[in-house]
Amino acid sequence: MQRRDFLIGTATAGAAGLSGCLGTAQQATDAGSTADSDGGRTITVTGSAEMQAPPDRAVIEVSVEATGDSAPAVRDELSTRSDSLRQALRDAGLSDDQLTTGRFAIRPQYARREPGTEPEQTGYEGTHTITIDVEDIDATGDVIDTAIDGGADSIGRIEYTLAESTRESLREDALKAAVDTARDEADVLAARVDSRVVSVQQLNAAGGGVSPTYERYDVAEAASGGSTELQPDDVTVSASVEATYRID
Structure with missing residues (x-):
């Protein structure tokens, strides 16, 4: 402080x-x-x-996203991309204790439907969110840049706390x-x-x-x-x- x-x-x-x-x-x-x-x-x-x-601590939610013809295909892509993201964060000096799974979801994907018609499933989409615990508040921006360069599709809520x-x-x-x-x-x-x-x-x-x-x-x-x-x-x-x- x-x-x-x-x-x-x-x-x-x-x-x-x-x-x-x-x-x-x-x-x-x-x-x-x-x-x-x-x-x-x-x-x-x-x-x-x-x-x-x-604040002297930050919690960042970063996510990778994937689409595919089947749930297993989406699962595999999310696994590959999240592993790459985690490795990029490790290479930047973050430990595994600072990286936890915040949310993992795979759901059907539907095309836009006309009124009165049945929805048509076009595939699957998924999201894998990793929560990053940043112990050096001054490094928050660098961690976000590392996540983006490492393949993150979105940066969710950034929480500044103590x-x-x-x-x-x-x-x-x-x-x-x-x-x-x-x-x-x-x-x-x-x-x-x-x-x-x-x-x-x-x-x-x-x-x-x-x-x-x-x-x-x-x-x-x-x-x-x-x-x-x-x-x-x-x-x-x-x-x-x-x-x-x-x-x-």
């Missing part, structure tokens, strides 16, 4: 160029509070936070910020009823997750553009907590 700055605020940050933004606590019990089992009063609030950082270690670290930061935001909200609510927060009664992680960014790649459009250059957006990691505080 090259950048992990963030802004703590009471409203959603809108300034461009910041790599993180934290939201306010989103809800609370009524300002009059509620009573707990010991006869005391409590306030329940939900705090949320979002952290943003540049490595597991980066994701967990950002989630921890988001959780800490969400707890701080919830406590700030509880202090405000308690003051409105001439009280103060005494202790936390219950604290639970209430939600959150990772929001990758995606990009579509048009092989035909990119064919005349030379090497591929991509500029992915930041990935967002969010977390929220529900906290119950005792007040007096």
Whole structure:
């Protein structure tokens, strides 16, 4: 990760160029509070936070396609072409662990039919999709170029996300910020009823997750553009907590 700055605020940050933004606590019990089992009063609030950082992992779907008079013929062609594609990617430095089969399908192919007539089967068509896990985000464009040169007919969805270690670290930061935001909200609510927060009664992680960014790649459009250059957006990691505080 090259950048992990963030802004703590009471409203959603809108300034461009910041790599993180934290939201306010989103809800609370009524300002009059509620009573707990010991006869005391409590306030329940939900705090949320979002952290943003540049992606450090990409997942690319590439496909080879084939047509033929029979399903076995299509199967064999897909096998030959996908093997060639895999070898090209291996020669570029990718390991077999980074190359997995995403989808394999063979289906009948039909001619366009006139209304009221039976469909006429003309052969078979098939697709073999390989999912590529790119660990060096700066190499994403080169991997796509290698796939195209290696025989890929199409480049599907490109997903920019985070490595597991980066994701967990950002989630921890988001959780800490969400707890701080919830406590700030509880202090405000308690003051409105001439009280103060005494202790936390219950604290639970209430939600959150990772929001990758995606990009579509048009092989035909990119064919005349030379090497591929991509500029992915930041990935967002969010977390929220529900906290119950005792007040007096």
